[in-house]
Amino acid sequence: MITVLGLPFDRNSSYRRGPAAAPVHIRQAFHSDSSNRWTENGIALGSLPQWQILDELQSLDRERAFEQIESAVSETLGAKARLISLGGDHSVTYPILRAYGKQYPDLSMLQLDAHPDLYDEFDGNRYSHACPFARIMEENLAKRLVQVGIRTLTGHQREQAQRFGVEVIEMRGISRADQIVFNGPVYLSLDMDCLDPAFAPGVSHHEPGGMSTRDVLNIIQNLRGKLVGADIVEFNPERDLHGMTAMVAGKLLKEIMGKMMEES
Numbered sequence: 175m176i177t178v179l180g181l182p183f184d185r186n187s188s189y190r191r192g193p194a195a196a197p198v199h200i201r202q203a204f205h206s207d208s209s210n211r212w213t214e215n216g217i218a219l220g221s222l223p224q225w226q227i228l229d230e231l232q233s234l235d236r237e238r239a240f241e242q243i244e245s246a247v248s249e250t251l252g253a254k255a256r257l258i259s260l261g262g263d264h265s266v267t268y269p270i271l272r273a274y275g276k277q278y279p280d281l282s283m284l285q286l287d288a289h290p291d292l293y294d295e296f297d298g299n300r301y302s303h304a305c306p307f308a309r310i311m312e313e314n315l316a317k318r319l320v321q322v323g324i325r326t327l328t329g330h331q332r333e334q335a336q337r338f339g340v341e342v343i344e345m346r347g348i349s350r351a352d353q354i355v356f357n358g359p360v361y362l363s364l365d366m367d368c369l370d371p372a373f374a375p376g377v378s379h380h381e382p383g384g385m386s387t388r389d390v391l392n393i394i395q396n397l398r399g400k401l402v403g404a405d406i407v408e409f410n411p412e413r414d415l416h417g418m419t420a421m422v423a424g425k426l427l428k429e430i431m432g433k434m435m436e437e438s
């Protein structure tokens with residue numbers, strides 16, 4: 175079973191709010207009659223019972239949000255389902271991984287992002303959306319972290335990447351992404367700003383020089399390893415144009431589901 179769950183939380187965004195509203199827009203795009211429910215690898219999602227979209231978590235307050243997210247994810251994994259979460263700023267990946275780390279001790283992570291999100295702290299907040307992968311690596315919640323699409327490395331974050339043994343494939347060396355091979359379970363953390371703003375304008379941090387939608391689809395479809403979970407974060411509907419980023423997120427959701435079903 176694949177469970178899709180919305181996480182309406184953006185209180186750890188450093189620059190703009192908005193990703194809390196993402197889940198409903200992604201669900202609408204996914205269900206839109208402008209397309210169909212077939213994945214590119216030939217799976218007819220519409221006629222299959224192996225997935226469900228839950229109502230999004232409600233009333234995530236800032237103090238307890240991480241606990242609420244971790245326990246909701248633990249519940250899903252305990253029921254032997256694989257989770258795809260929608261929305262939220264990127265800080266939500268830390269509590270998600272706290273639940274995943276317990277279930278999968280040999281977990282690898284693939285992060286698609288313009289930013290490494292490895293700051294020790296940002297604006298005095300250790301749980302900022304600029305910090306989740308520092309927390310994840312400190313707590314050994316993943317045995318391996320591969321980042322792809324990065325184009326904003328600072329000196330501090332280069333040091334952090336070295337300290338934690340993070341494998342960084344910068345955008346300027348993106349062709350190396352074809353060579354990644356994972357052994358065992360893989361978790362995909364997909365920050366919508368990995369895409370070039372031309373393809374996905376609905377994000378808080380426009381960082382030019384990013385991936386095309388097809389680049390991201392190629393990475394998902396050709397992923398070597400067993401995909402056991404994923405998040406789609408940082409979509410900010412307030413910045414979107416004609417719902418185009420919502421449609422990209424909906425398409426990515428569909429293809430992530432297709433990839434997971436191909437393996438099961």
Ligand code: MN
Nearest residue numbers: 264287291365
């Ligand atoms: Mn991020």
Ligand code: MN
Nearest residue numbers: 288289365367
């Ligand atoms: Mn980012």
